[in-house]
Amino acid sequence: MQAVIMAGGKGTRLSSVTKDIPKPMVQIDGKPLLEHQIDNLKENGITDIILVTGYLGNVIKDYFGNGSGISPSTDKPFGVNISYYSEETPLGTAGALGKIKDRLQEDFILLFGDLFTCIDYRRFIDFHKTKNAAATLFVHPNSHPYDSDIVITDGDSRIVGWLYKNTERDEYYKNLVNAGIYVLDRKIAEYVSRIQRGGKEKVDLEKDVITELLDGKAYNIYGYQSSEYVKDLGTPERLETVTKDYFSGICQKRNLSNKQKCIFLDRDGTVNKYVGFLRTVDQMELVPTAAEAVRKINGSEYLAVIITNQPVIARGECGFEELERIHNKMYTLLGNEGAYLDGLYYCPHHPESGFEGEVKELKIDCDCRKPKTGLLKKAAADLNIDLGQSWFIGDTYQDIQTGKNAGMKTVLLSSGDENKTNKYDCTPDHIAKNLNEAVEIILNQ
Numbered sequence: 001m002q003a004v005i006m007a008g009g010k011g012t013r014l015s016s017v018t019k020d021i022p023k024p025m026v027q028i029d030g031k032p033l034l035e036h037q038i039d040n041l042k043e044n045g046i047t048d049i050i051l052v053t054g055y056l057g058n059v060i061k062d063y064f065g066n067g068s069g070i071s072p073s074t075d076k077p078f079g080v081n082i083s084y085y086s087e088e089t090p091l092g093t094a095g096a097l098g099k100i101k102d103r104l105q106e107d108f109i110l111l112f113g114d115l116f117t118c119i120d121y122r123r124f125i126d127f128h129k130t131k132n133a134a135a136t137l138f139v140h141p142n143s144h145p146y147d148s149d150i151v152i153t154d155g156d157s158r159i160v161g162w163l164y165k166n167t168e169r170d171e172y173y174k175n176l177v178n179a180g181i182y183v184l185d186r187k188i189a190e191y192v193s194r195i196q197r198g199g200k201e202k203v204d205l206e207k208d209v210i211t212e213l214l215d216g217k218a219y220n221i222y223g224y225q226s227s228e229y230v231k232d233l234g235t236p237e238r239l240e241t242v243t244k245d246y247f248s249g250i251c252q253k254r255n256l257s258n259k260q261k262c263i264f265l266d267r268d269g270t271v272n273k274y275v276g277f278l279r280t281v282d283q284m285e286l287v288p289t290a291a292e293a294v295r296k297i298n299g300s301e302y303l304a305v306i307i308t309n310q311p312v313i314a315r316g317e318c319g320f321e322e323l324e325r326i327h328n329k330m331y332t333l334l335g336n337e338g339a340y341l342d343g344l345y346y347c348p349h350h351p352e353s354g355f356e357g358e359v360k361e362l363k364i365d366c367d368c369r370k371p372k373t374g375l376l377k378k379a380a381a382d383l384n385i386d387l388g389q390s391w392f393i394g395d396t397y398q399d400i401q402t403g404k405n406a407g408m409k410t411v412l413l414s415s416g417d418e419n420k421t422n423k424y425d426c427t428p429d430h431i432a433k434n435l436n437e438a439v440e441i442i443l444n445q
Contacts, residue, residue, distance in 0.1 A: 003109040131158075259386040393411045
């Protein structure tokens with residue numbers, strides 16, 4: 001596959017660092033950010049690259065040439081084929097696509113030159129092709145969703161809505177943010193070209209293209225959710241964070257081509273306050289240490305994933321839509337405190353009958369209800385998790401037995417559900433007062 005990198009940024013907020021170089025040439029470990037991006041593409045077999053340049057584009061061209069030479073930073077061959085398109089005047093985040101549409105393959109990668117990426121592009125591309133998408137956006141949770149554009153997806157990962165940053169939000173939302181990496185069908189570039197032929201040269205990919213196509217049937221727009229490492233270097237502080245993560249190895253470890261470590265979390269009594277059967281969005285409140293604890297997981301090499309039984313669905317006491325609102329409130333509350341989850345899996349089943357309003361088709365003995373391990377296996381497959389290197393934290397012995405059944409180490413919380421009868425006859429590896437203390441125990445191993 002082919003890649004287009006928008007490398008024309010000036011980097012005004014990085015001026016103290018960039019000085020006389022374009023933003024994509026800022027260095028991490030003595031190597032330009034743009035070269036890190038190209039190396040990540042090359043690792044995935046993507047070697048045909050178009051660089052869209054603007055401010056000080058000659059610096060980029062002098063460094064990379066056509067990609068057949070030797071890197072001045074590593075003394076190793078670039079090993080790619082590079083061509084260029086130079087914007088004489090800024091064309092926005094998508095305008096260049098209309099100008100180079102005849103040079104593009106049927107499908108191509110688009111990414112912005114201010115991102116540090118360490119991702120498994122093969123998974124991303126496979127998702128795009130499986131969905132037969134016109135555009136697939138790489139989406140992920142981040143630590144500041146309140147000032148980010150939020151992508152809204154349906155159960156099939158199709159993008160159905162968009163909440164722009166700096167606008168008032170009167171609803172809870174899932175923490176899902178556009179990362180700035182795309183797999184696009186060439187007809188997206190042709191759409192941009194039509195906009196330009198209509199007299200608008202400067203085209204914004206999100207506002208003029210993606211969100212305009214969400215309501216139509218001619219273009220399938222999807223969101224590919226991933227826990228992998230993608231961060232922008234727009235400020236000196238963000239550059240410092242990425243550099244720290246790079247040298248600690250977190251960037252590479254988060255690449256889904258590698259086995260992941262995960263801290264699995266029970267929900268009720270662990271992340272949110274225990275109220276028995278939580279049935280309405282008003283009952284959702286975080287435990288006091290939850291956001292701090294999840295932030296610590298986010299800053300580590302571990303993923304943070306919730307595994308929860310929700311028998312209220314099968315019992316007819318809470319519908320799927322209300323459960324989604326409950327979870328959206330949890331995502332929002334965590335996001336407001338700079339924390340996020342990499343995944344959430346729930347079991348809606350309940351084997352016992354006799355409840356008024358119960359949903360009969362969900363009254364089954366499934367393989368996903370804890371302490372069975374179906375949800376853990378699903379998460380492990382989705383996120384390439386090594387269960388043997390992972391942990392389970394919960395407030396009941398059912399959670400501990402779940403972790404033990406999957407070959408994980410466990411931490412039992414003394415908080416949460418006070419009814420801790422050990423009918424499973426299992427022993428946790430550790431006991432902690434609260435979620436924050438449990439995470440500290442794991443991270444200090």
